[in-house]
Amino acid sequence: MSNLVRLDIGKLERELAYYRRECNDLGTRLLRLQEEQSQAFREARRSRTVAKLIREAHRVADVSGSPDEIGSALLQVVVENTLCDRAAFVRCDGNPEAPDRFRVTHAIGFGADVPAPWVTVPNAPAFFLTTSRTVLEPPAYELTGILRVPYVLWAHDRASGHGLIIGNQSEANVSRPFEVGDQELVEGALSVYIDVLARKQAELELRSAKASAEEASALRARFLATWSHELRTPLSAIIGFSEMMAPGSRYRLTAKQRRDYAQQILQSGRSLLELINDILDYSSLSRSTPMLAPAWVSAEYVITGAAREISALAIPRGIAVEVAPTEPGLEILVDPMRFRQVIINLLSNAVKFTQPGGRARIGAQRLADGRCEVTVADTGVGMRAEDLPRALEPFQQIDNGHDRAFAGTGLGLPIAKGLTEAHGGTLEIFSEAGAGTTVTLTLPAKAVRIADVAG
Structure with missing residues (x-):
């Protein structure tokens, strides 16, 4: 009886071992099938994602007004479709002394923890990824440090300098990328961005x-x-x-x-x-910038001479030209002939747009910071605030049409502004319709001095 029992137990053990092997084989085939299904799903998702990125990129290009808007919008599309936690576009700044230096142009998923504006990726690879099966080695440290997450995908186009990096806090089996096959996805996304960016810039x-x-x-x-x-x-x-x-x-x-x-x-x-x-x-x-022959001249001499010349035009029209007192010894470093032209243009405009009985006043003073301010003010017709920019454009006058109240080419102020800037100065207009106009010309401190007038 004991022998029979032993035979039955042996038979059962053999049958159990057989079924165990069968179960193991079935489990292995099931896992392989699941892996194949997962891989097929991932490949299909990658294809759909790249196709959607292309569609969305062109839509973004159509509705965006600037290349900067394209980068932000397309990065949002990348994150939504790749299901990543964080992503960033970077660009090499092209400095030959620092070829590994990248500037973060756009970033998403950081919240208040914004990434550093500049990052360094020594020997930046054309493509790189890190997963739980990849040993973290340089330059993986720098790549993971950009997004501050352990799992990243990276693509870099050396010709344009643009790069794309996406990353996750954790790794998933199906829903998120991070395997060798995902190189197509990240490089495709970067290529789409570069193409659309070039299109928008060309537009x-x-x-x-x-x-x-x-x-x-x-x-x-x-x-x-x-x-x-x-x-x-x-x-x-x-x-x-x-x-x-x-x-x-x-x-x-x-x-x-x-x-x-x-x-x-x-x-x-x-x-x-x-x-x-x-x-x-x-x-x-x-x-081009006009050729100037600067020399130290008396500010009083320049403005007084110009005022006398314009008086010949002003007196017959009943307009008074006044010269304010100038600080003794005040000298300016200017081209005498060209700067005199500036003053005459400003005074000529003041007289032209002032009604009989009005006045034009010119004066020069040294400011507390050492600059010199020349002011030409009149009691003329003035201008509206919206007309001031037009006054500085060539061939423009506030009176349009052929039957204008005031003759002229409309070049007086543009010439005065150009010559002032050629001297390193600035020209500003303050005006109000019906209340006159004041033009202020300011020369830099290095072009101003007080000469010794003793004796």
Whole structure:
């Protein structure tokens, strides 16, 4: 009986061992099947993610106004589709002395714990990942340190300098990337970003070029309109009076009429010369910084001389030109001829836009910080706040159209501003409609001094 029991037990043990092997084989096949299903799911998810990134990237490019907006929006798309905790776009700053230095251009998932603006990744790889099965070695330390998470995926385009890094606090089996096959995903996301960024930058450049072309066209139109208006009157006067004075003319002129007409021709010729000089001056300023010959001159001498010259225009119109007292010995380092042109342009505008009985006042003073401030103020028609920027544009006047109240090319203020900036100074306009205009010209302290006037 005991032998029979032993035989039954042996048989049961063999059967149990057989079924144990079968169960183990079945479990192994099941795990393999699960792994294959997981891998298939991951590959399908990667394909869907890359396709969605491409679609979303072009949508983002269409609705974004600047390249910076594209980076933030596309990074959000990357995080949502890859189910990552944190992500960042970085870019190599291109410094040959620090080729491993990257600037974090966009980051997401950090909350208040923002990443450092600059990071260093020695020997930055084209692609790198860390998982629980990867030993952390340099440059993995630097890569994980950027996002401050242990699991990261990295892609770097050396040609453009852009890089993308995404990371997680923990690793998941299916829902999150972090295996060798995910290289396609992260590099695809970076490629899409670079392509869309280049597209947006090219679009902005095209828009800028279009705006510049439109501005040039408008400037040309204003130039032609202004010159056709400004040249017609003096040319008509010169031609008309010359025909009347020409030998064989049917007009019988007296000696006084001949003198008056000759004077009109002279004045019209001077007006044409002044217009041409304005155009040449502005043309030289628009091409490059004018050549200056600076010298120390008396501030009082410059503004007084300019005021005397403008008085010849102001007195017949009943406008007073006043010169404020200047600090004794105040000298400025300027090109005397070009700076005198600035003052004359400002005073000429002040007189032109002031009604009879008004006044224009000019003065220079040294400020507490050593700079020199030259002020030209008038009691004229003034300007509205929204018109001030236009006043500094070439060929612009507040009165538009051919029947303007005030003649001129509209180059006086742009020329004055350009020459002032060429001297290292600034020019500001303060005005109110009906209450006059004040133009303030400020020279740097290095161009100002007090000369010894003793004796």
